[in-house]
Amino acid sequence: MKKIAVLLSAALLALCSCRPSVGHRWTQERAEQWYADHGWVAGCNFMPSNSINQLEMWQAATFDPETLDRELGWAEDLGFNCMRVFLHHVAWEVDREGFKDRMNQYLEISDSHGISTMFVFLDDCWNEACSPGKQPEPAKGEHNSGWLKDPGILYFGPCGSGCEYAEDTTAIVTLLEEYVKDVMTAFKDDDRIFAWDLYNEPGGGQDPHRYYKRSFPLLKSIFSWAREVNPSQPITAGIWHPSLGEMNVWQIENSDIITYHTYEPLESHQHLVDTLKKYQRPMVCTEYMARTQNSTFQSIMPMLKNENVGAINWGFVAGKIQTYFSWETITVPCETEEPELWFHDILRKDGSPYCQEEVECIKIQTGKNEQAL
Numbered sequence: 001m002k003k004i005a006v007l008l009s010a011a012l013l014a015l016c017s018c019r020p021s022v023g024h025r026w027t028q029e030r031a032e033q034w035y036a037d038h039g040w041v042a043g044c045n046f047m048p049s050n051s052i053n054q055l056e057m058w059q060a061a062t063f064d065p066e067t068l069d070r071e072l073g074w075a076e077d078l079g080f081n082c083m084r085v086f087l088h089h090v091a092w093e094v095d096r097e098g099f100k101d102r103m104n105q106y107l108e109i110s111d112s113h114g115i116s117t118m119f120v121f122l123d124d125c126w127n128e129a130c131s132p133g134k135q136p137e138p139a140k141g142e143h144n145s146g147w148l149k150d151p152g153i154l155y156f157g158p159c160g161s162g163c164e165y166a167e168d169t170t171a172i173v174t175l176l177e178e179y180v181k182d183v184m185t186a187f188k189d190d191d192r193i194f195a196w197d198l199y200n201e202p203g204g205g206q207d208p209h210r211y212y213k214r215s216f217p218l219l220k221s222i223f224s225w226a227r228e229v230n231p232s233q234p235i236t237a238g239i240w241h242p243s244l245g246e247m248n249v250w251q252i253e254n255s256d257i258i259t260y261h262t263y264e265p266l267e268s269h270q271h272l273v274d275t276l277k278k279y280q281r282p283m284v285c286t287e288y289m290a291r292t293q294n295s296t297f298q299s300i301m302p303m304l305k306n307e308n309v310g311a312i313n314w315g316f317v318a319g320k321i322q323t324y325f326s327w328e329t330i331t332v333p334c335e336t337e338e339p340e341l342w343f344h345d346i347l348r349k350d351g352s353p354y355c356q357e358e359v360e361c362i363k364i365q366t367g368k369n370e371q372a373l
Helices: 005-015 027-040 056-057 064-076 089-094 094-112 170-186 207-231 245-254 267-280 298-308 356-366 367-370
Strands: 042-045 082-086 118-121 191-199 259-260 283-287 310-314
Touching: 005 027, 005 170, 027 283, 042 356, 056 089, 056 094, 064 094, 064 356, 082 191, 089 170, 094 118, 094 170, 118 207, 170 207, 191 207, 191 356, 207 245, 245 267, 259 267, 267 283, 298 310, 298 356, 356 367
Parallel strands: 042 082, 042 310, 082 118, 118 191, 259 283, 283 310
Antiparallel strands: none
């Protein structure tokens, strides 16, 4: 999933910015005022350490307020004020009211720590199929072995050496529309929610045919559903890959605020930020920080703060998703209990830092060091 920021910047500049927006996109003035009211945000993509995926986090049997409270308390100690959190329609489908109750419990806990939330609905990354109930244990030495696409195989059909698309997607699209509207309507005026991230890395299968035939139409649909609900919070979907040029521009021109992912080093990341400035919208980087890619807190976070771009890295407490292992371990698992150089994540399970220097850097940028004086 390498993000090539320079190529992405070039692709964006090459495409015409003349397509109509869906529904009622926020005006530039409204978006800027909203961001000014919130101030600079910093945080991470949050999955509690005892959950391997979205279902284990949100299902009634494994939803764990105690762990959430403890780990979000550690985030508060770092000065983080926003977490990006993935949902899953299957957890909602089997227990609709309970799911929303647990979302509210999560928001109560996060708000008690001064942390707002960016919820994510759909996702094109990782495992295609899922089932409710007990989730698998982590694969030894492997990065994010249990993470789930949503809707995955239910919409795209099975993908192995080639994609065999599901012939009739009417039922799953209808269900997804009901899911998105039900959840968003329940929380549309909840000021504990920072924003709605509608679709994580659409086209993540790296198959252009899949992207054009399925991901892009679904992306357009979920924006339309969200506009019908008309939440008080902004809606967005982050750009992430240069090969998806037309879709990247569509995402930018239909999002209330601009979000993006890049794990590139400082120079490339800065170039992408400079390119996106032309759209004159508040920006939040919703994925960065991969140490082996030279995307580090010490290099990237000060730049993002200086540019007033929100900074939400991937990974917090090392746990079942094992994202301290690199992407390469998906095909060649690591043979040691942990790598010498962690890929993502900040804290160990006991709350101690992987790298004290990083923690000090984070606290300086969030102002937590000043608050302690």
